């Protein structure tokens with residue numbers, strides 16, 4: 001399964017320009033013939049202009065049209081990062097996923113909102129997680145701060161996902177946490193992790209870039225630097241079976257012990 005991620009400079013509050021950037025990077029990336037394209041968090045307007053409700057895409061309509069057409073035109077699966085999405089009076093941080101036919105296969109609203117930036121006050125949290133299948137492979141998406149909640153990722157791993165996608169707007173000052181936690185989630189759950197961060201500066205926020213593609217043994221298959229770029233790796237899914245049979249952590253769990 002060939003994965004490419006677009007580590008893009010997001011223009012603050014400028015949906016039209018951000019769509020142009022995606023088209024440009026995606027067309028360049030298609031030369032690598034990927035099966036899946038992954039975008040960063042809140043790529044429509046950045047994390048996040050205020051009042052975000054005025055910038056958010058009403059019911060994600062424009063975003064869905066745009067991503068569905070791109071997926072169908074290029075016959076590629078798209079994990080659509082996330083966007084500011086206004087539903088009635090509420091704003092969600094929402095990730096959509098489309099298959100090669102341009103069909104919507106997943107909608108996930110970020111469940112853990114980043115309280116240090118008051119995301120929990122301005123946005124409404126999602127209340128569910130989900131999994132989906134792309135080209136026969138079970139996958140899931142979490143968004144940025146969700147990465148810190150190992151409980152959530154464990155639940156997804158117990159659903160037997162093979163690949164976890166993590167769109168993010170992670171800042172440079174916590175780069176060490178980003179590198180450590182993405183790798184830890186891959187190792188402890190024996191899954192591939194594809195972590196797509198933004199790059200450049202958003203208002204006052206300097207994003208870390210450093211997007212990563214990590215295998216279930218914790219090996220880094222591809223790593224970006226801080227600039228806008230695309231990143232590519234071939235996920236050799238067969239190693240999942242080898243790793244899980246040589247060290248079966250799921251069999252050795254003690255679920256009763258963990259109950260509160």
Ligand SMILES: NC(=O)CCC(=O)C(=O)O
Pocket residue numbers: 041047114143144145146148168169170171174177
């Ligand atoms: N966009 C976010 O969720 C930021 C998360 C973050 O900066 C952190 O967890 O640290």
